[in-house]
Amino acid sequence: MSARDDILARIRANQPAAVPMPEVPAFDPPAGSDLLDQFKAGVARMGGKVVEATGPLDRIVRKLHPGAKRVCSATVEGGGPPLEAGIAPSSLHDVDVGIVRARFGVAETGSVWLTEADFGVSALGFLSQHLVVLLDPSAIVANMHHAYRLRGAFDAGYGVFMTGPSATADIEGVLIHGAQGIRSLVVVLRAP
Amino acid sequence: MTKRIDHSEAASKFIAAKDHVEFHDRRLWDLRGKRDRESGALPEWESLRTLASQVKEHTLTHLAAYLEEFEANATANGAIVHWARDAAEHNQVVHGILAARGARVLVKSKSMLTDECGMRPFLEARGIEVMETDLGERIQQLDGEPPSHIVVPAVHKLRGDVARVFSSTIGTDAGNSDVHYLAESQRAHTRPYFLRADAGMTGANFAIAETGAVVVCTNEGNADLSVHLPPLYIASVGIEKVIPKVEHLGIFVRMLSRSALGSPITQLTSHFRRPRPGQEMHIVLVDNGRVERLGMADFWSSLKCIRCGACMNTCPVYRRSGGLSYGATYSGPIGVIIDPTFNLRKFSSLPFASTLNGSCTSVCPVRIDIHDQIYKWRQVIAARNQLPIVKQEAMRAAGKVLGSPRLYRAAARATATGLAQLPRALVYNPLNAWGRQREVPDAPAQTFREWYLENRKPRKKP
Numbered sequence: 253m254s255a256r257d258d259i260l261a262r263i264r265a266n267q268p269a270a271v272p273m274p275e276v277p278a279f280d281p282p283a284g285s286d287l288l289d290q291f292k293a294g295v296a297r298m299g300g301k302v303v304e305a306t307g308p309l310d311r312i313v314r315k316l317h318p319g320a321k322r323v324c325s326a327t328v329e330g331g332g333p334p335l336e337a338g339i340a341p342s343s344l345h346d347v348d349v350g351i352v353r354a355r356f357g358v359a360e361t362g363s364v365w366l367t368e369a370d371f372g373v374s375a376l377g378f379l380s381q382h383l384v385v386l387l388d389p390s391a392i393v394a395n396m397h398h399a400y401r402l403r404g405a406f407d408a409g410y411g412v413f414m415t416g417p418s419a420t421a422d423i424e425g426v427l428i429h430g431a432q433g434i435r436s437l438v439v440v441l442r443a444p
Numbered sequence: 445m446t447k448r449i450d451h452s453e454a455a456s457k458f459i460a461a462k463d464h465v466e467f468h469d470r471r472l473w474d475l476r477g478k479r480d481r482e483s484g485a486l487p488e489w490e491s492l493r494t495l496a497s498q499v500k501e502h503t504l505t506h507l508a509a510y511l512e513e514f515e516a517n518a519t520a521n522g523a524i525v526h527w528a529r530d531a532a533e534h535n536q537v538v539h540g541i542l543a544a545r546g547a548r549v550l551v552k553s554k555s556m557l558t559d560e561c562g563m564r565p566f567l568e569a570r571g572i573e574v575m576e577t578d579l580g581e582r583i584q585q586l587d588g589e590p591p592s593h594i595v596v597p598a599v600h601k602l603r604g605d606v607a608r609v610f611s612s613t614i615g616t617d618a619g620n621s622d623v624h625y626l627a628e629s630q631r632a633h634t635r636p637y638f639l640r641a642d643a644g645m646t647g648a649n650f651a652i653a654e655t656g657a658v659v660v661c662t663n664e665g666n667a668d669l670s671v672h673l674p675p676l677y678i679a680s681v682g683i684e685k686v687i688p689k690v691e692h693l694g695i696f697v698r699m700l701s702r703s704a705l706g707s708p709i710t711q712l713t714s715h716f717r718r719p720r721p722g723q724e725m726h727i728v729l730v731d732n733g734r735v736e737r738l739g740m741a742d743f744w745s746s747l748k749c750i751r752c753g754a755c756m757n758t759c760p761v762y763r764r765s766g767g768l769s770y771g772a773t774y775s776g777p778i779g780v781i782i783d784p785t786f787n788l789r790k791f792s793s794l795p796f797a798s799t800l801n802g803s804c805t806s807v808c809p810v811r812i813d814i815h816d817q818i819y820k821w822r823q824v825i826a827a828r829n830q831l832p833i834v835k836q837e838a839m840r841a842a843g844k845v846l847g848s849p850r851l852y853r854a855a856a857r858a859t860a861t862g863l864a865q866l867p868r869a870l871v872y873n874p875l876n877a878w879g880r881q882r883e884v885p886d887a888p889a890q891t892f893r894e895w896y897l898e899n900r901k902p903r904k905k906p
Contacts, residue, residue, distance in 0.1 A: 254527070255527040255528060255529045255533060256515075256527040258529060259527055259529060259683070259729075259731050259735060260508045260511065260512070262731075262735045262736075263507050263508040263511070263683075263735050263738060264508045265739070266735055266736070266738040266739030266744075267504070267505055267506070267507060267508065267738065268504070268505050268738070268741070268744055269505065270502075270505045270506065271498065271501040271502045271504075271505045272498075272502060273498075273499070273502045273688070274494075274495050274498040274499060274502070276495055276499075276691060276692065276694065276695060277491075279488050294708065297708070298707070298708070298709075298711060299711075338721065341672055341673050342639045342640075342673055345635075345639055360698075360708065361708045361709040362708075363709060363713070368720065373672075374668070374672045374720065375669070375672040375673055377668070378665050378668045378669045378672060379638075379669070379673075395694070395698070396693070396694040396697050396698050396709075397691070397694035397695075397698075399694070400690050400691045400692075400693050400694040400697075401691055401694075406655060406657070406690045406715065407655075408715070408717065409521070409717050409718030409719075409720070410671075410672075410714070410715065410716055410717065410718070410720070411714075411715045411717075412668065412712055412713065412714045412715065413697075413709065413712070413713040414711070414712060415708075415709050415710070415711050415712070415713075416711050417711065418663065418664050418665035418711055418712070419663045419664065419711050420579045420580075420627060420663060420664050421596075421663075421705070422578070422579040422580035422583070422596060422597070422598055422599075422627075423579070423580075423583075423598070423601075423603055423606050423623045423626055423627060424467070424471070424602060424603050424623060425471050425474065425596075426623040426624075428623065428624060428627045430631070431579065431627065431631065431663065431664035431665060431666070432577060432579075432631055432634060432635075432664045432665040432666040432669055433664065433665020433666075433668065433669065433712075434665065
């Protein structure tokens with residue numbers, strides 16, 4: 253018997269009496285909650301930054317990262333032509349700043365939802381030293397229950413809730429931002 | 445015959461390093477405190493625990509059907525699904541995938557399952573270089589030790605220990621134990637591996653039946669780097685990780701990092717569903733004793749575990765004995781109840797590494813009755829004659845004395861007299877493990893019964 257059939261047959265023999273599936277509520281926030289304020293607090297708490305800046309994006313990015321040599325944008329809003337999907341991911345090894353646009357944000361945690369389509373090349377979100385994420389301030393949902401009920405969002409081949417920059421506290425609990433992935437994450441609030 | 449792990453003997457070595465044990469205790473208790481603040485801030489926390497438990501119980505009681513649904517969807521997504529009955533099969537499957545593609549360098553993120561299977565030495569013996577990329581796991585790999593905690597693998601080490609390990613392995617300055625310097629050195633050392641690895645590997649926090657996606661919750665970015673760069677991606681997934689629907693992630697993602705580290709969410713919650721163009725994605729579904737556990741009436745609910753480590757952080761025994769003293773992949777209260785299913789004799793001392801205070805049960809996000817299961821394991825171990833002789837004799841004597849009011853009263857009086865008059869050497873004899881690190885309290889002048897008879901003599905009914 254194949255390992256698969258053997259495992260499944262033994263599971264069927266061992267499964268305890270059926271327990272019904274519960275209804276999962278969406279835990280709506282109290283009326284009048286300010287989702288944008290919560291989102292900003294969430295991003296800050298997780299080590300990221302939110303800016304509300306108008307004007308040309310390249311000027312904003314220059315101001316945030318004046319020393320950046322290679323800036324790579326996955327969105328046309330970044331100025332030049334967007335990152336070409338299909339290039340070798342390792343070719344992004346020297347990117348200083350990546351620019352992407354997120355689909356939506358989550359107020360509760362300060363997370364942004366990004367997919368392979370948003371990154372162009374998914375490695376951009378991790379090999380870049382710094383990431384600038386554009387987010388429509390009207391595209392913020394209350395909590396993770398609301399987020400996971402957004403139809404279509406989770407059809408992506410790859411998607412990630414990114415909350416602040418990469419971090420570690422593996423040595424004596426000392427918190428370090430910029431573990432293996434991005435060292436900083438700035439959310440720029442602007443409508444597309 | 446397998447050697448029995450002597451938890452208290454191993455713990456005594458850990459306790460001997462005073463600054464280590466004090467830091468360990470404080471650090472883990474701090475995580476517990478942060479967990480309390482986070483859970484307390486959510487009015488629905490207790491409802492979430494109930495829902496999490498119900499979803500897991502529902503899934504485990506319909507596990508075969510959900511695994512088939514997951515397999516069908518993952519396959520439709522373009523992933524290749526493998527099944528492994530035990531650790532040996534898992535390692536062979538992984539090696540087979542790597543060998544068939546000539547892969548020599550594997551970058552991987554932290555996975556308790558691959559540790560459980562002893563995968564690293566298996567692959568290394570076959571010429572494959574395996575790079576642990578999580579900082580804590582990497583420290584442990586370089587030091588030749590298993591992880592001591594399922595979430596923070598090197599929590600038992602101080603910065604000086606890490607400086608010592610790194611200086612002799614990745615060439616850092618032996619005199620520099622600055623934490624930022626050490627972490628940055630590991631980042632610089634690891635990055636070229638991501639760029640040139642032939643294959644990447646992750647574990648899984650959740651596997652979604654409805655979509656066939658594997659969900660990985662991390663903070664460092666190393667899991668995503670392990671997946672997005674190499675041409676080959678392998679995910680090892682314990683069969684108990686499957687949950688039915690995407691919307692169920694809402695419950696678990698809200699609870700996992702709050703319970704583990706006291707942060708609202710991990711920095712990254714990654715959903716891997718399809719390989720990128722030109723990439724291969726393999727998913728290995730692993731049993732390794734889980735199916736057997738599913739059939740154990742008293743213990744199957746331990747399969748609900750989402751590996752947050754909250755029970756470890758709160759456990760007074762774990763905090764003061766260190767994860768390595770358990771001699772098992774899983775330590776702390778959750779380890780105590782799942783390790784005996786791997787090898788009853790080897791891990792028969794572990795269910796005694798508990799005070800049965802129940803703190804583990806009260807912090808568990810999926811409501812596993814951990815301390816009840818610890819107690820039940822003690823009964824199984826006693827019934828199967830797996831108790832060490834000293835404990836057997838002590839339990840036999842205690843059973844006799846506690847079973848008879850007359851004997852108990854006599855013993856209580858004798859103990860009070862004895863404690864006052866016996867020489868220290870006799871009270872703190874080598875068989876009295878309790879007295880090794882502690883002073884026996886002074887015996888009260890009067891037993892409760894003596895006091896009761898004097899002060900609360902039963903009144904006659906009017």
